Amino acid sequence: xxxxxxxxxxxxxxxxxxxxxxxxxxxxxxxxxxxxxxxxxxxxxxxxxxxxxxxxxxxxxxxxxxxxxxxxxxxxxxxxxxxxxxxxxxxxxxxxxxxxxxxxxxxxxxxxxxxxxxxxxxxxxxxxxxxxxxxxxxxxxxxxxxxxxxxxxxxxxxxxxxxxxxxxxxxxxxxxxxxxxxxxxxxxxxxxxxxxxxxxxxxxxxxxxxxxxxxxxxxxxxxxxxxxxxxxxxxxxxxxxxxxxxxxxxxxxxxxxxxxxxxxxxxxxxxxxxxxxxxxxxxxxxxxxxxxxxxxxxxxxxxxxxxxxxxxxxxxxxxxxxxxxxxxxxxxxxxxxxxxxxxxxxxxxxxxxxxxxxxxxxxxxxxxxxxxxxxxxxxxxxxxxxx
Numbered sequence: 001x002x003x004x005x006x007x008x009x010x011x012x013x014x015x016x017x018x019x020x021x022x023x024x025x026x027x028x029x030x031x032x033x034x035x036x037x038x039x040x041x042x043x044x045x046x047x048x049x050x051x052x053x054x055x056x057x058x059x060x061x062x063x064x065x066x067x068x069x070x071x072x073x074x075x076x077x078x079x080x081x082x083x084x085x086x087x088x089x090x091x092x093x094x095x096x097x098x099x100x101x102x103x104x105x106x107x108x109x110x111x112x113x114x115x116x117x118x119x120x121x122x123x124x125x126x127x128x129x130x131x132x133x134x135x136x137x138x139x140x141x142x143x144x145x146x147x148x149x150x151x152x153x154x155x156x157x158x159x160x161x162x163x164x165x166x167x168x169x170x171x172x173x174x175x176x177x178x179x180x181x182x183x184x185x186x187x188x189x190x191x192x193x194x195x196x197x198x199x200x201x202x203x204x205x206x207x208x209x210x211x212x213x214x215x216x217x218x219x220x221x222x223x224x225x226x227x228x229x230x231x232x233x234x235x236x237x238x239x240x241x242x243x244x245x246x247x248x249x250x251x252x253x254x255x256x257x258x259x260x261x262x263x264x265x266x267x268x269x270x271x272x273x274x275x276x277x278x279x280x281x282x283x284x285x286x287x288x289x290x291x292x293x294x295x296x297x298x299x300x301x302x303x304x305x306x307x308x309x310x311x312x313x314x315x316x317x318x319x320x321x322x323x324x325x326x327x328x329x330x331x332x333x334x335x336x337x338x339x340x341x342x343x344x345x346x347x348x349x350x351x352x353x354x355x356x357x358x359x360x361x362x363x364x365x366x367x368x369x370x371x372x373x374x375x376x377x378x379x380x381x382x383x384x385x386x387x
Contacts, residue, residue: 007285009245012253015076028072031220035137039070045092048075052083058093065308067150068093070138074217077246086244086276089312091138097308103343106147106155108305110345117167119159123347126175130164131157132195133182137217142271142312144304144341149182157182165198168205175206178239185214185221189229196233207235211269216242219255227262238266240295243277245285253293260294267298270336272322278314280325287326287334297336302351305343316340316351324353328369 016028020037027033039045042059051059062068070078070091078092079085107113114123121129134149134157143149148157168174177199184192199208214221215238230236238259242248259266268290270277277283287297300322303313319338326335339348358365363377 007245007281009282010285010289012248012250012289014250015073016251020072020076029220031218031223034071034073034218034220037072038138039072039075040068049078049080049088049092051092054094054096055083055092057095058097061095061098062093062152065097065153066093066139066141066143066146067152068139069136069150071217073219073249073251074138074247077249084275086273086282087246089273089275090140090142090243093141094311096311097141099310100307101305101310104305104307104309105343106307108343109144109341111145114345117160117163119157119161120164120167122171122174123345126173127178128168128174128176129178129180130195131159131181132161132179132184133157133159133186135181135186136183137186137214137221140213140271142273142303142306142309144306145182146306161195165202168199169202172204175204176209177205178209178211180211183212183214184210185212185226189226193229193232196230196236200233207237208233209237209239211239211241213241215240215255215259216247216252219249219251222255222258224258227258227264230259230264231262234263236264238264239298240266240268241270242268242286242290242295243270243273244282245289248286248289248293256293256295266295268295268336269299269301270297271301271303272314272319272338273303273312274314276312278318278322280322283322284326284330284334287336288330291331291334297334299348300336300338302338302340304341320351320353324369327353 016025020028042056045051045059059068074091077087079088111121114121116122119131121131134151136149139150147153147155168177179195196208199205256266270286272278277286290297300319302316302319303309323335323338338351340351341347342349355366356364357367357373363375365373365375367373
């Protein structure tokens with residue numbers, strides 16, 4: 001496909017009311033209705049989809065590890081016949097989830113071992129991760145925190161809010177707090193505001209971030225009232241999570257627009273997934289649509305070594321290939337940083353194509369996106385007085 005051609009998922013499409021024929025649009029646009037009518041069972045899936053044996057077996061076993069739950073909005077993006085549909089692969093369990101590779105871990109980022117107080121992860125010197133809930137609107141099958149989210153696993157998320165606030169008040173080196181979980185935007189406006197207000201009142205905390213897939217899974221939740229509340233706590237940033245261009249519907253675009261109009265800067269964090277977004281054309285279409293939604297592509301993650309995720313992981317070389325295919329072929333604003341979250345708690349490590357091809361005495365040789373080579377003299381290699 002040439003860049004001049006239009007990708008089939010390049011346009012914004014509405015998916016209301018879709019498979020829920022007969023429902024009033026007022027119900028469809030109500031986030032409470034969306035949550036109440038999530039698809040959570042084998043019977044619910046089979047009312048709308050032709051399941052493969054791998055999916056059927058996976059659904060029957062999903063309650064032992066990570067619950068299945070899909071909002072009607074997101075469910076309407078699923079192809080009803082194709083088990084390899086990129087949306088379907090993200091949210092419908094497969095039997096492969098029961099297989100564990102020897103390299104996989106329950107807690108690949110070692111968050112549990114970096115918790116000074118329950119629910120607060122302090123791995124980097126100046127920032128913390130605050131896990132404020134264990135529930136999401138829908139559950140990604142590759143979830144890094146599948147050990148604690150959804151209530152299906154053996155481990156429960158423990159959060160002591162008052163102890164966490166006290167820790168942050170006395171730990172003056174923390175300037176950045178990321179709210180995650182679960183999904184913080186699943187909390188009520190009032191409950192979320194209590195958390196934001198408490199953090200905002202701590203003098204050394206310079207800004208707050210929220211990590212959420214609610215704008216993608218449940219755009220109806222992004223109400224004008226929520227946006228007005230968030231506006232009070234700037235500087236406030238939002239990291240959203242879209243993996244495939246089809247996820248950026250009309251409803252999602254409008255929800256993201258409301259957040260942008262409220263002054264909330266947004267970045268997108270994608271996970272590189274086999275059969276979902278592991279090709280340059282799909283990723284290029286995604287990042288272009290994100291920019292049209294006023295969302296900056298931020299990270300492209302190599303899939304974490306979470307147990308049961310081998311069928312979704314790609315070689316690291318595939319991520320490098322995608323970045324290579326974007327660099328120079330589109331605006332720099334559209335290019336995310338490819339990241340490996342180092343197993344065992346090593347933190348985020350950027351992985352890039354090799355653009356420095358030679359270091360020779362007083363210069364380095366670099367190549368551009370076309371493969372052409374250029375020499376750049378190192379500072380101090382030549383005495384300006386000699387010239």
